[in-house]
Amino acid sequence: MENKANGTRPGTSNSAKERIQRVDPYGFERPEDFDYESYEELMSEYLVVLTRRSIKWSKLLQGHSKVEKSLKVKRYVRKGIPNEHRALMWLAASGAQEKLEKNPGYYNKLLESEHDDKLVETIRTDLHRTFPDNVQFRKTSEPCLQKTLFNVLVAYGHHNKAVGYCQGMNFISGYLLIITKDEEKAFWLLDALLGRILPDYYTPAMLGLKTDQEVLGELVRVKAPGVWQVMTQHNVMWTLVVSRWFICLFIDVLPVETVLRIWDCLFYEGSKIIFRVALTLIKHNQAQILTARAFPDVCDHFKDITRGGFVEDCHAFMQKIFTEPGSLSKATINKLRDTLREQITSQDF
Amino acid sequence: MRGLCVAIADLQKLFAHGGQAWEPNGQPVLRTALPYLHRINREVDVNGVYGSRRTRRGEKCQERSNIVGGPIRPHGHDSGVQFSFLKRVIDCHSAKPVRTMSRKKTAKGKNSTSGTAAKDKDNGKSGKGTTGAEALSNGVVHPSRPSLSNSGEFYDIAFKVMLVGDSGVGKTCLLVRFKDGAFLAGSFISTVGIDFRNKVLNIDGVKVKLQIWDTAGQERFRSVTHAYYRDAHALLLLYDVTNKTSFDNIQAWLTEIHDYAQQDVVLMLLGNKADSTHERVVKREEGEKLAKEFGVPFMETSAKSGLNVDLAFTAVAKELKHRSMKEPSEPKFQLHEYVNKEMTKTTGCCGS
Numbered sequence: 001m002e003n004k005a006n007g008t009r010p011g012t013s014n015s016a017k018e019r020i021q022r023v024d025p026y027g028f029e030r031p032e033d034f035d036y037e038s039y040e041e042l043m044s045e046y047l048v049v050l051t052r053r054s055i056k057w058s059k060l061l062q063g064h065s066k067v068e069k070s071l072k073v074k075r076y077v078r079k080g081i082p083n084e085h086r087a088l089m090w091l092a093a094s095g096a097q098e099k100l101e102k103n104p105g106y107y108n109k110l111l112e113s114e115h116d117d118k119l120v121e122t123i124r125t126d127l128h129r130t131f132p133d134n135v136q137f138r139k140t141s142e143p144c145l146q147k148t149l150f151n152v153l154v155a156y157g158h159h160n161k162a163v164g165y166c167q168g169m170n171f172i173s174g175y176l177l178i179i180t181k182d183e184e185k186a187f188w189l190l191d192a193l194l195g196r197i198l199p200d201y202y203t204p205a206m207l208g209l210k211t212d213q214e215v216l217g218e219l220v221r222v223k224a225p226g227v228w229q230v231m232t233q234h235n236v237m238w239t240l241v242v243s244r245w246f247i248c249l250f251i252d253v254l255p256v257e258t259v260l261r262i263w264d265c266l267f268y269e270g271s272k273i274i275f276r277v278a279l280t281l282i283k284h285n286q287a288q289i290l291t292a293r294a295f296p297d298v299c300d301h302f303k304d305i306t307r308g309g310f311v312e313d314c315h316a317f318m319q320k321i322f323t324e325p326g327s328l329s330k331a332t333i334n335k336l337r338d339t340l341r342e343q344i345t346s347q348d349f
Numbered sequence: 350m351r352g353l354c355v356a357i358a359d360l361q362k363l364f365a366h367g368g369q370a371w372e373p374n375g376q377p378v379l380r381t382a383l384p385y386l387h388r389i390n391r392e393v394d395v396n397g398v399y400g401s402r403r404t405r406r407g408e409k410c411q412e413r414s415n416i417v418g419g420p421i422r423p424h425g426h427d428s429g430v431q432f433s434f435l436k437r438v439i440d441c442h443s444a445k446p447v448r449t450m451s452r453k454k455t456a457k458g459k460n461s462t463s464g465t466a467a468k469d470k471d472n473g474k475s476g477k478g479t480t481g482a483e484a485l486s487n488g489v490v491h492p493s494r495p496s497l498s499n500s501g502e503f504y505d506i507a508f509k510v511m512l513v514g515d516s517g518v519g520k521t522c523l524l525v526r527f528k529d530g531a532f533l534a535g536s537f538i539s540t541v542g543i544d545f546r547n548k549v550l551n552i553d554g555v556k557v558k559l560q561i562w563d564t565a566g567q568e569r570f571r572s573v574t575h576a577y578y579r580d581a582h583a584l585l586l587l588y589d590v591t592n593k594t595s596f597d598n599i600q601a602w603l604t605e606i607h608d609y610a611q612q613d614v615v616l617m618l619l620g621n622k623a624d625s626t627h628e629r630v631v632k633r634e635e636g637e638k639l640a641k642e643f644g645v646p647f648m649e650t651s652a653k654s655g656l657n658v659d660l661a662f663t664a665v666a667k668e669l670k671h672r673s674m675k676e677p678s679e680p681k682f683q684l685h686e687y688v689n690k691e692m693t694k695t696t697g698c699c700g701s
Contacts, residue, residue, distance in 0.1 A: 122516070122567070125516050125517040125539075126516070126517075126539045128535065129517075129537060129538050129539040130538065130539070131538070132535050132536045132537065132538065133536065166567065166569060167516070167539050167540075167541050167565055167567045167570070168541045170539065171538075171541075202569075203569075204568070204569040205569075205572065206569055206570075206572060206573060209573070210572075210573070237576060237577075239542070239543075239573055239576065240543060240577070243541070243542035243543065243573060244541050244542045247541050247542060248541055252538065296545075296547065296560055299545060
């Protein structure tokens with residue numbers, strides 16, 4: 001592909017593959033089959049957006065040490081927080097900053113305390129399996145995020161003993177470290193997510209996860225009945241196709257930039273965003289899912305719909321998530337959560 | 350644990366009966382509580398205790414199917430070749446060896462059949478107004494034309510295999526080695542939830558599609574993943590020979606399997622990472638002993654060197670294919686013997 005580009009435009013010399021770095025701004029190595037041409041095309045447009053947003057955000061934050069929540073800020077967040085302000089905004093919006101300031105030294109105390117051996121061992125098993133494709137997580141890199149990741153997870157495991165460590169937390173903490181570049185901030189953001197923003201996805205019973213999977217199912221039944229019918233027909237349980245969406249908050253499901261844009265809203269608006277994203281993916285690709293002729297087709301389609309141009313164009317995708325699923329009130333979700341949680345508990349899963 | 354030993358030993362006995370299961374009084378066990386199980390007219394039941402457990406669990410399954418999306422619906426019409434979304438091409442999910450006893454829900458399968466008419470008779474008893482062909486849906490896929498799997502490969506029959514075992518024992522690596530022949534040295538990520546890959550094997554001229562489910566090993570995910578156990582035709586239970594805890598946990602896994610998997614599930618114990626001679630803490634003999642105790646076939650594998658990887662999956666595929674396709678007069682496929690023979694043939698070092 002790159003040779004072809006070379007051949008046809010000798011004057012402009014290099015192909016997209018040669019112009020674009022092999023490692024993305026977050027340290028992830030681009031996969032072998034990465035489509036450099038379309039990425040370049042996409043970025044040429046997105047960079048304009050980023051620049052515009054960056055200017056707007058600088059003005060917004062100018063002279064303010066704190067950002068109050070407002071409709072304007074919400075709109076700004078939905079259009080994407082520039083990377084340079086991301087950590088700040090996540091911390092402020094989620095209440096993590098406040099916690100951090102109110103508990104000086106708490107994080108270090110957790111690290112210094114005696115560690116639970118079993119917890120440490122469980123975390124260690126996953127350290128080298130967390131973003132091996134990210135150069136910052138290599139053992140040889142300096143600073144090595146594998147070490148700070150270990151600290152954040154061990155500290156959190158002792159901070160929230162009911163959760164301890166659950167797979168998926170490694171990926172979430174990894175992203176938090178990439179963005180904040182500060183383990184204490186990452187710790188408090190993790191605390192905000194697991195303690196306040198998300199239901200109990202990560203506790204041993206995983207009741208919040210089971211509930212939200214079924215909530216999504218109910219929402220799909222109303223908003224994309226065809227898909228619901230296909231799922232029912234082939235007896236595909238929701239957990240099978242969407243558990244990773246919830247547990248990893250779309251990490252490794254959607255492209256990095258898209259995930260970060262989703263998280264902008266997640267920290268600001270709460271867990272409702274997860275349903276918006278999931279419903280958008282499902283509704284937008286309804287026709288494709290409906291072609292499933294058998295159980296494995298359904299599973300395959302659910303993998304396919306998380307790839308391609310639709311999700312890579314993060315700016316357009318984020319606009320879609322607020323239009324495609326239609327109205328989705330917090331009250332609806334909470335009501336569904338209550339009903340379904342009760343159903344699940346009474347069925348003694 | 351003792352109860353489990355008995356159960357598995359009974360399982361072995363049942364295999365010897367060609368998979369037919371009867372109550373001690375000679376009556377087939379009917380699952381009246383579960384309409385979708387009616388199609389399978391026989392249920393494994395070795396003793397009274399067992400039967401009651403099964404029923405209870407069966408009800409549980411039904412409850413779950415209700416929350417997930419309501420009870421399984423009756424069949425739409427098989428409309429031939431063109432596929433509306435109502436048309437279901439039977440696949441591994443609903444594929445189920447006919448001759449073996451099963452608790453599996455079956456209502457969603459159907460298929461065109463050929464060369465398997467004899468099997469319909471077995472299912473005829475199940476009532477529920479299913480036609481012979483539909484009744485076959487709890488059977489293996491025998492399409493008149495080979496089916497096209499989603500990876501674009503043709504296959505004759507399909508099965509669902511699950512990989513289970515502690516976190517970090519190498520389930521994903523084993524699967525990738527089998528699927529792509531590659532070893533994921535330091536480039537794999539921990540599996541969250543559940544994932545699957547397909548591979549079509551040619552077993553004695555029959556294209557057998559294995560849909561292989563890779564599960565998260567962490568204990569809390571079990572409550573999420575054991576929902577799939579009941580649909581699995583085979584389970585590969587892994588431990589890591591360099592990790593004593595993963596070996597010690599095998600008994601707990603067997604209990605889990607006993608509680609949630611089909612009783613006739615094909616089970617094999619694998620000691621993975623056998624290439625790590627220096628770090629090894631579990632001797633091959635220990636694995637063999639444990640496997641013998643529970644009456645399951647055993648081998649050591651290495652996703653890194655490829656040792657026994659193909660053999661493990663092939664043996665399972667052979668067993669499943671044999672179970673589903675053999676004529677009554679045919680002798681039983683001896684999985685144990687096959688495994689032992691193949692291992693001495695191919696590796697020498699790990700054969701028993």
